Amino acid sequence: MNRRNTIQKQLISKTVMNMDHPDADQVYAAIVKEHPHISKATVYRNLNILAEQKEIGKIEPGEGATKFDFRTDPHYHLRCRECGRLFDADLPLLEGLNSRVQNTHGFTIEKHNIEFVGICSDCKNKIK
Numbered sequence: 001m002n003r004r005n006t007i008q009k010q011l012i013s014k015t016v017m018n019m020d021h022p023d024a025d026q027v028y029a030a031i032v033k034e035h036p037h038i039s040k041a042t043v044y045r046n047l048n049i050l051a052e053q054k055e056i057g058k059i060e061p062g063e064g065a066t067k068f069d070f071r072t073d074p075h076y077h078l079r080c081r082e083c084g085r086l087f088d089a090d091l092p093l094l095e096g097l098n099s100r101v102q103n104t105h106g107f108t109i110e111k112h113n114i115e116f117v118g119i120c121s122d123c124k125n126k127i128k
């Protein structure tokens, strides 16, 4: 990987580290403010490379755009059904959960996702 690519990757990684579960558009919007010449395709490509290399987390919510996460350890999320924001759920990983699923489909379980859906405090305040 050449130097320019490395710098772009570091910039994108650093941006995600300072954001709270952004989607690709939000990462691009944050970067383009200070680096107007970077393309959307570059940001998107690097986000996926960083996720593949497990330098950032990638979350596919039940609804809405893919989000990126500075946390790479498995954890659960709360998703607001109004604004789509994700929050880390204050719940330890349910370590034994995979083995509690009965193996009735010849399926090998590798991981599980749990997403709690509701309404965040900001949206609750707006509705009031």
Ligand SMILES: [Zn+2]
Binding pocket: 080, 081, 082, 083, 084, 085, 119, 120, 121, 122, 123, 124
């Ligand atoms: Zn909300």
Ligand SMILES: [Zn+2]
Binding pocket: 021, 069, 071, 075, 076, 077, 087, 088
């Ligand atoms: Zn998270």
